[in-house]
Amino acid sequence: MTVTAYTVTGMTCGHCASSVSEEVGAIAGVNDVKVDVPTGTVTVTSESPVDESAVKAAVEEAGYTLVGPA
Secondary structure (H helix, E strand, O other): OEEEEEEEEOOOOHHHHHHHHHHHHOOOOEEEEEEEOOOOEEEEEEOOOOOHHHHHHHHHHHOOEEEEEO
16 A cells, blocks of 8 residues: 655635545545645555656646645
8 A cells, every 4th residue: 555645735625625535536546535624635545656647637627736745
């Protein structure tokens, strides 16, 4: 298992967290996504490392901005 934390900006509520979780969770190999709205931290658990560009695309699809690894 691989656990990677990212920082995402623009999230303000539970709905934001849900949107990001849903999009990032749809990436192949991702097992779990935890979102902490106050800190903007998105923690991704996957079978193997996930390409950061895939995470960025998923976060942008949800309407937010991936700043980079936390």
